[in-house]
Amino acid sequence: MKIRSLLTVAVASVAAFGMAGVALAKVDRVVVAQGVYPVSFDPHRDVGIPSRVVNANVFESLVVRDVKLQLTPGLAESHKRIDDTTWEFKLRKNVKFHNGEPFDAQDVKFSLERVLDPAEKSPQRGWINTVEKVVVVNPLTVRIVTKGPDPVLPARMSLIFMVPDKYTREAGNEKFAASPVGTGPYKVGKWVRGDYVDLDAYDGYWGPKPSVKSARFRAIPDTAARVSALRAGDVHLITNLPPDFLDTIRKAPNLAVETVPSSRVLFIALVNKQGPMKDERVRQAINHAVDVKGIIDGLLLGNGKRSGSVNGHLLRLLGESFEEPLYEYNPAKAKQLLAAAGYPNGFEVSLDSPSGRYTMDKDISQVVASQLAAVGIKVNVKIHEWGTYTGKFTTHNVEPMYMLGWSLPSLDPDHWATPLLGAGEPIANFESEKVNGIITAARRELDPAKRTALYRDLNREVHKEAPWLFLFQYVDTYGVNSSAIGWMARSDETINLREMTLK
Amino acid sequence: MLVYLLRRLYQATFVLLGVMTIVFFLLHLSGDPTQLLLPLDATAAERAAFRTQMGFDDPLALQFVRYFLQVVQGDLGYSYRHGEPVLGLILERVPATFQLTLASLTLAILVAIPLGVVAAVRHGTATDSAAMTFALLGQATPVYWLGLLLILLFSVKLGWLPSGGRAGPETLILPAFTLAVFSMARIARITRSGMLDVLGQDYIRTARAKGIVERIVVFKYALRNAAIPLITVIGLEFGVLLGGAVITETVFSWPGVGRFAIDSIFARDYPVVQGIVLVLSSVFVIINLAVDILYTYLDPRIREAGAFK
Numbered sequence: 039m040k041i042r043s044l045l046t047v048a049v050a051s052v053a054a055f056g057m058a059g060v061a062l063a064k065v066d067r068v069v070v071a072q073g074v075y076p077v078s079f080d081p082h083r084d085v086g087i088p089s090r091v092v093n094a095n096v097f098e099s100l101v102v103r104d105v106k107l108q109l110t111p112g113l114a115e116s117h118k119r120i121d122d123t124t125w126e127f128k129l130r131k132n133v134k135f136h137n138g139e140p141f142d143a144q145d146v147k148f149s150l151e152r153v154l155d156p157a158e159k160s161p162q163r164g165w166i167n168t169v170e171k172v173v174v175v176n177p178l179t180v181r182i183v184t185k186g187p188d189p190v191l192p193a194r195m196s197l198i199f200m201v202p203d204k205y206t207r208e209a210g211n212e213k214f215a216a217s218p219v220g221t222g223p224y225k226v227g228k229w230v231r232g233d234y235v236d237l238d239a240y241d242g243y244w245g246p247k248p249s250v251k252s253a254r255f256r257a258i259p260d261t262a263a264r265v266s267a268l269r270a271g272d273v274h275l276i277t278n279l280p281p282d283f284l285d286t287i288r289k290a291p292n293l294a295v296e297t298v299p300s301s302r303v304l305f306i307a308l309v310n311k312q313g314p315m316k317d318e319r320v321r322q323a324i325n326h327a328v329d330v331k332g333i334i335d336g337l338l339l340g341n342g343k344r345s346g347s348v349n350g351h352l353l354r355l356l357g358e359s360f361e362e363p364l365y366e367y368n369p370a371k372a373k374q375l376l377a378a379a380g381y382p383n384g385f386e387v388s389l390d391s392p393s394g395r396y397t398m399d400k401d402i403s404q405v406v407a408s409q410l411a412a413v414g415i416k417v418n419v420k421i422h423e424w425g426t427y428t429g430k431f432t433t434h435n436v437e438p439m440y441m442l443g444w445s446l447p448s449l450d451p452d453h454w455a456t457p458l459l460g461a462g463e464p465i466a467n468f469e470s471e472k473v474n475g476i477i478t479a480a481r482r483e484l485d486p487a488k489r490t491a492l493y494r495d496l497n498r499e500v501h502k503e504a505p506w507l508f509l510f511q512y513v514d515t516y517g518v519n520s521s522a523i524g525w526m527a528r529s530d531e532t533i534n535l536r537e538m539t540l541k
Numbered sequence: 542m543l544v545y546l547l548r549r550l551y552q553a554t555f556v557l558l559g560v561m562t563i564v565f566f567l568l569h570l571s572g573d574p575t576q577l578l579l580p581l582d583a584t585a586a587e588r589a590a591f592r593t594q595m596g597f598d599d600p601l602a603l604q605f606v607r608y609f610l611q612v613v614q615g616d617l618g619y620s621y622r623h624g625e626p627v628l629g630l631i632l633e634r635v636p637a638t639f640q641l642t643l644a645s646l647t648l649a650i651l652v653a654i655p656l657g658v659v660a661a662v663r664h665g666t667a668t669d670s671a672a673m674t675f676a677l678l679g680q681a682t683p684v685y686w687l688g689l690l691l692i693l694l695f696s697v698k699l700g701w702l703p704s705g706g707r708a709g710p711e712t713l714i715l716p717a718f719t720l721a722v723f724s725m726a727r728i729a730r731i732t733r734s735g736m737l738d739v740l741g742q743d744y745i746r747t748a749r750a751k752g753i754v755e756r757i758v759v760f761k762y763a764l765r766n767a768a769i770p771l772i773t774v775i776g777l778e779f780g781v782l783l784g785g786a787v788i789t790e791t792v793f794s795w796p797g798v799g800r801f802a803i804d805s806i807f808a809r810d811y812p813v814v815q816g817i818v819l820v821l822s823s824v825f826v827i828i829n830l831a832v833d834i835l836y837t838y839l840d841p842r843i844r845e846a847g848a849f850k
Contacts, residue, residue, distance in 0.1 A: 232796030428576035457582035
């Protein structure tokens, strides 16, 4: 009896401590955990998402994407096209950098030229490589001249963050990265590289004052540890929650899973330069032979949306209508198409696959291989570490089938079409005059409605020609301490603290 | 003594030179970092321009000579990714790694040596088996699994300790213990076997025959002699922990050198990887030297054998 009551006390106290684990009290500082620490607080130094997530709270661009991903005024109140190659941006008045320096046209010129200057070695140079020159008209007006007609220019301007001309020059790059200065709603506070960075609300911010006054971005590389930190109440928001942890989070009190369709698509490119892949019917057969829905349900536990085009998912994310054409899973039809193309007994082919870069990447490659085997196509899967793999697919050194996931922060449809399917592009390995023709026309079309119409055409053509084994659009998953914060995930993978509320 | 030291330091420079050469060429064999530094959709022209800017186009031998001349002047170069001096980036993280290593090694020694001694003295008894089972378990437990289990218990369930990060002393407890378990096992086993060897020696029997208290026989006569191989193992263990704390650092998001090394390897940030290897191997060389000097203090035979001639 005595022992039993002792046990009860022990169990109860463990349970009580367990409950105490998830914070119920109001939080002073919101803690966000990503898997990776930002490479640099110099906003022109890196192209990776973890850096961008932090820097987007400290710095601002001329144009910004709102929660619905529409381009809206940022540091520029408005912009208009003067002629085919000239864009004029009117800047916001009374904007001050964190050090008190006023923001004006000279800072725009300096920031853009800093990215464009080869000596600065900024990896973001390609993002604005269509810019010919930047002209200061007056302190609040700046003109950007492009090398040719560039409908993507406003979207490009959402990528480049503004830094102060005077301070950056005087401080030099190293000091700037150590004590960065932007115009954003948060200032960089204390940081320990590899561990955390604190952001504190900037009192002099020109826009609405954010609800979250103080935040910390931590790096917790191990997924299980990241989930544990959320469950322990040490952090309030975690990124990249893998499918097998979703249930744990959903069942925990005060925790919630936040999901959003991602702009990232996963596909297996089919190189049509030689061999069986030259035949459109073979590429269509491959699409009919793989049960993509089964892969999404089985490997991603439903966290993906089937795709059948190059940027149809993106048109929808941006608020345009487009009905995604999908290949029916039909191995019998696949066999017929293979026979019609002259491969009744199938063939042998290799598939390059990354490992650990995209959720379940190599597992998906292996399932695809086994399903293709069922229609007679023997696939040898070659798995590569990401660093080695980038060296291969950026130099056309790939097998006839290779897996790639794609997303770029500009969210412009062209940045899915041109790099992946355009003629002569470094990572494109598909030859089709028709596809390339539409891509080129869309890239030069300055009328937004006509441009969208061209992309609808493109997607239907791409679906038919099947340059890829179309897989799916990822669904991004986050773990949230819903008793502490209110927050909605964005499809562009950024975490804007000003869009967050404290509970 | 001074001559001996100087000779060892002179030898050490060749070791470091060798390490530097091997690491440089091995890394550069592993591929071109350009692809990982630029956005995936960068054009061929942008890639070519970037390569020239970074000096990747030059012959490997020239790149090596350039690097070598830099290093002998104490300059480890700039990180490709961070655009900041490598030495600063490494030194920023060294205190975290040293703190974790020292804490776990201390913990390991405090537990393992008494455990090993007890096991040896009670050789063949249940205590011995229990101690050695514990050691075996410690050595067989995957660090990753143990770390996560401790987090689940002490952070998620009990809420007593933070789940990770490096702040106050409370954040050190779980990672230090996790890291210590493996070393504990090894040190306990070496202590036990060393003690068993020594306890069977004639001079121990003589000491006992003279009626010296068992405690003094064990700790003064036996342990001091058994300590010689132990010092080597502990010295090596320190080196292993320094470089091998990667998993612990990852599980507990401890901002140390190990994790930085792994990140930099995957990002092909050569200057950083080379820098870390150089710094860690320097530490390793220094530890080895310290162990050898400690030897001569512990074992007069080595001194007499002419180490200092």
